[in-house]
Amino acid sequence: MLEPGNRVILISGASRGIGLAIAEHLHELGYRLSLGLRAPAAGCPLPGAPAERVHRARFDAEDPATHHAWIEAAARHFGRIDALVNNAGIHHAMTLRDPDFDALDRLWSVNCKAPLNLIQGALPYLEASGAGRIVNIASLSGKRVRNDAVAYNMTKHAMIALNHAARRIAWEQGVRSTAICPSFVRTDMTAGAAFPADQMTDPADLARIVGTVLALPNHAVMAEVLVNCRLEDTL
Numbered sequence: 001m002l003e004p005g006n007r008v009i010l011i012s013g014a015s016r017g018i019g020l021a022i023a024e025h026l027h028e029l030g031y032r033l034s035l036g037l038r039a040p041a042a043g044c045p046l047p048g049a050p051a052e053r054v055h056r057a058r059f060d061a062e063d064p065a066t067h068h069a070w071i072e073a074a075a076r077h078f079g080r081i082d083a084l085v086n087n088a089g090i091h092h093a094m095t096l097r098d099p100d101f102d103a104l105d106r107l108w109s110v111n112c113k114a115p116l117n118l119i120q121g122a123l124p125y126l127e128a129s130g131a132g133r134i135v136n137i138a139s140l141s142g143k144r145v146r147n148d149a150v151a152y153n154m155t156k157h158a159m160i161a162l163n164h165a166a167r168r169i170a171w172e173q174g175v176r177s178t179a180i181c182p183s184f185v186r187t188d189m190t191a192g193a194a195f196p197a198d199q200m201t202d203p204a205d206l207a208r209i210v211g212t213v214l215a216l217p218n219h220a221v222m223a224e225v226l227v228n229c230r231l232e233d234t235l
């Protein structure tokens with residue numbers, strides 16, 4: 001297993017929900033973190049964490065100028081990058097009967113284009129690590145279609161394709177990529193969902209899965225991790 005040691009992990013969208021749970025867990029494990037946030041106000045999240053452990057930078061998935069700027073700021077701060085967690089994401093209920101192309105464009109920008117651009121920017125550092133890791137917080141909505149939210153489902157299927165592209169691109173350099181595919185997780189995103197909140201996956205449990213994925217060595221790799229809170233055929 002890989003030890004946290006001085007490994008540096010970048011997490012997008014760590015202000016709340018799954019991203020915050022991942023940040024808290026990885027901080028507890030001893031990793032050094034760079035958090036990509038739309039509003040990187042000092043002290044939040046992980047208030048009180050020293051600068052040698054936690055770096056915060058502005059990252060807005062809809063502002064491409066912030067993508068590589070965050071990567072480079074993190075590399076300057078810590079001198080290395082060992083993993084990127086593409087977590088920031090948005091949902092929209094748009095269906096085929098009521099298309100909203102502005103919403104579709106936003107979903108592509110946040111859920112697909114920004115993760116792709118972050119992977120591209122981080123790749124030289126992940127290769128230099130020798131055990132670079134990419135974790136893409138996708139969804140079971142990227143594995144099957146069970147509802148009418150066509151735009152969200154399309155972007156999460158695309159994220160699975162992005163994940164497999166990332167698995168291929170630098171295997172020889174030790175870079176490994178894993179898609180985490182949850183169904184309902186108890187966060188703001190699912191606050192209005194017609195499913196009991198107390199039966200949803202706890203973000204802290206997803207964070208522990210990410211911790212395991214990051215610790216696995218180069219020759220024990222999970223390409224996809226499917227995480228369900230209910231019974232579905234084969235998932």
Ligand SMILES: NC(=O)c1ccc[n+]([C@@H]2O[C@H](COP(=O)([O-])OP(=O)(O)OC[C@H]3O[C@@H](n4cnc5c(N)ncnc54)[C@H](OP(=O)(O)O)[C@@H]3O)[C@@H](O)[C@H]2O)c1
Nearest residue numbers: 013015016017018038060061088089139184185187188189
């Ligand atoms: N919750 C679920 O059931 C579920 C299931 C499967 C997959 N997922 C995926 O898990 C990831 C996290 O979701 P969540 O449930 O934690 O959602 P959430 O509670 O709504 O949090 C979303 C996070 O993404 C950030 N974000 C949104 N738009 C952004 C932008 N333009 N630039 C930068 N950051 C942005 C938010 O930052 P702000 O605080 O600045 O808004 C926040 O940190 C998403 O990719 C989502 O698709 C969630």
